[in-house]
Amino acid sequence: MSETVLDxxxxEAGYEPGVPIVRGASITVRKGEIVVVLGPNGAGKSSFIKAIAGLVPITGGTVFLDGRDITAAPAHTMVRLGLAFVPQTENIFPLMSVEDNLRVACGILERREIPGRIEEMYAAFPDLVRQRRTAAGNLSGGQRQMLAVARALIVHPKVLVLDEPSAGLSPKFVSMVFEMLAGIRKSGVTILLVEQNAKAALAIGDRAYVLVEGKDRHEGIASELWNDPVVAELYLGQRPQLHKGGAA
Ligand SMILES: Nc1ncnc2c1ncn2[C@@H]1O[C@H](COP(=O)(O)OP(=O)(O)O)[C@@H](O)[C@H]1O
Ligand SMILES: [Mg+2]
Incomplete structure (x- = not known):
């Protein structure tokens, strides 16, 4: 079994004292895996990964990254510790050019590394090089997510954590985002992905957890989970909506 990156x-975490939103959730992400966190709307998926990233106060439990306890680490130290978080929205600077968006994401790199690393991102995401002088706000929805992911990857994170990267995108861009994530995993990057788009996420994931009311209710091999009765039950009300998303 390969080594654990995120444990x-x-x-337990929440926004107000005495009101836990994440209520005893446990997951493990191993090196090179894509791990998916699914769950109904309001299950606490965003709160869960934001708590991991230091953005929601933690009231219990532990977060280990590469064997190091990062439970109490402030959000601004996460990139240096090796955890890159891509929020669902506001994950780029719309008024800055694509290139400046990449440049300002390089904070922890040595200055001499930066130009080469930007070129590596352009090589990995050719759409971005064509638009390097474009204001990021003028990119298509799919290209914006590409830029947000490139900004996270540029510092060589140990784990890339994404909150619903396909949310709000048209079906064409949804497939583009999932293909991009599958490609990134192939290059050796470890990924923790929260998604509403269960079918498409399970198609690229290795393992998945189902979060319900702030707790991990179920775990399984991603390719098997879509047909799992527990998942079917949890998603029964949402399945037609998931298919409408175009990924079915
Ligand atoms: N900033 C916030 N302040 C207070 N409560 C919040 C905040 N964000 C989310 N919540 C609450 O936390 C619960 C879980 O929300 P969320 O983590 O966004 O779920 P999911 O991502 O699974 O849809 C919801 O009841 C929501 O109202
Ligand atoms: Mg959410």
């Missing part, structure tokens, strides 16, 4: 044990 989250019995995490």
């Amino acid at each position: 989250v044990r019995d995490l």
